[in-house]
Amino acid sequence: MALQISATNPEHPALLLELPWQLPLEQWPEEVLVPLPRGISRHIVRYARAGDEVIAVKELAQRPALREYELLRDLDRLGIPAVDPLAVVTGRTDAAGGPLESVLVTRHLRGSQPYRSMFETTMRPATMHRLMDALAVLLVRLHLAGFAWGDCSLSNTLFRRDAGAFAAYLVDAETGDLHPRLSAGQRDYDLELARVNISGELLDLEASGALHPSVDPIEFGTQICARYQGLWEELTRTSVYPAGKYHYIERRIRRLNELGFDVAEMQIEHAANGDTVTFVPKVVDAGHHQRQLLRLTGLDTEENQARRLLNDLESWMATQDDYAPGDPLGARPEVLAHRWVRDVFRPTVRAVPLELRGSVDPAEIYHELLEHRWYLSERAQHDIDLDTVVADYIENILPKARETLQPTTSD
Secondary structure, eight states: OOOEEEESSTTHHHHHTTSOTTSOGGGOOGGGBOOOOOOOOSSOEEEEEETTEEEEEEEEOHHHHHHHHHHHHHHHHTTOOBOEEEEEEEOOBOTTSOBOOEEEEEEOOTTEEEHHHHTSSOOOHHHHHHHHHHHHHHHHHHHHTTEEOSOOOSTTEEEEEETTEEEEEEOOOTTOEEOSSOOHHHHHHHHHHHHHHHHHHHHHHHHHTOSOTTOOHHHHHHHHHHHHHHHHHHHHSOOEEOTTOHHHHHHHHHHHHHHTOEEEEEEEEEETTEEEEEEEEEEEOTTHHHHHHHHHHOOOOOHHHHHHHHHHHHHHHHTSTTOOTTOTTSOOHHHHHHHHIIIIIHHHHHTSOHHHHTTOOHHHHHHHHHHHHHHHHHHHTSOOOHHHHHHHIIIIIHHHHHHHHSOOOOO
16 A cells, blocks of 8 residues: 555645655654653654644554544534644555554644643642643533543643643544534543543652642542533533623623633624523633733733623623634734723723722722622613713712721720
8 A cells, every 4th residue: 555645734745755654653763853742642652843843643553543633623623622633644664565553643732741741840739720620621622512532631631831821632532432412421421531540640640759749639530520510510501691681691700710710712692582602711820810901901900800801801892793703804802902991991990080089090990890780780680881880889889988998086
């Protein structure tokens, strides 16, 4: 059989032809390899350079190679965080004409690391929890898309930190299956595999001295399941709201925040029977919200203020006609954020007379107005517009706030 390269991009076969396919992967010369950390795998995996690309090359039998390639392409179409499939190479033979295993080629996920590399120095429990939350987010997103992983583990995942955000990416889809919808039994099976695999991998780290002494591997595996269940319930329960009643959406965002997750993306689909809202969760590091708000709007705030303002910005953007995440024709987030500052944030803050604000900065004023809108909307069970909120805030909240700032005197 002649060498065949099936690729997603017509430019890739020419680049890949330069690699030594006549050699078993474990015999590839150092000059074509890239020294990047590799995770544990049942197959031989190497990183190599093909033109300007750094690629991951995995040897396995032809049928599973082709199957995994198609599954990764399906996940890419569904927008699931996974490694990017580039090609499958079949028909390999050695110098004597003997058959060699086929190869799956994926693009190296820049900035990512396997979990063992991240634990080379003892990781703080708080950071571990955020990484495991990222894995729970990945598993939930896979299940929402109808993908049964079949082997969820730390070894089959790559982790990446990007501007304070934590993300987990599927790196091995060999055991997976894509369905129109997963049953509760399929999800529970995947989750039980994840619990056993993760606890076992953490026990290995504990034995090597790379696990923080306060972390119980067995309990940690159980906690992953609990985090998954809480997130799954919050994301999958009925999400159709009366048109325009966005305080209901804010209530959902608050519950996600209480679970420890933020909203990476939110989409609102309008229909006659109400608005359907879809949330995509994310896991973030300390200070992430400050940095993101400053980048998008130029507003320099405290972390909790930034989180609250970003939630409001995300909710507002989702109502804009030109908001289309992932669509190159849609308005960029920076453009929408500038519009929000100009049309929403500044006019709202300026509506509170300067002499009544005292030394309270604009971000805190807006934060308090959002909290007051939440309170009024919950009490009225419908959305309250910002103009009404500002008027009520000036009349009923600011006078009491000023009173608490007055020095007390005694006779």
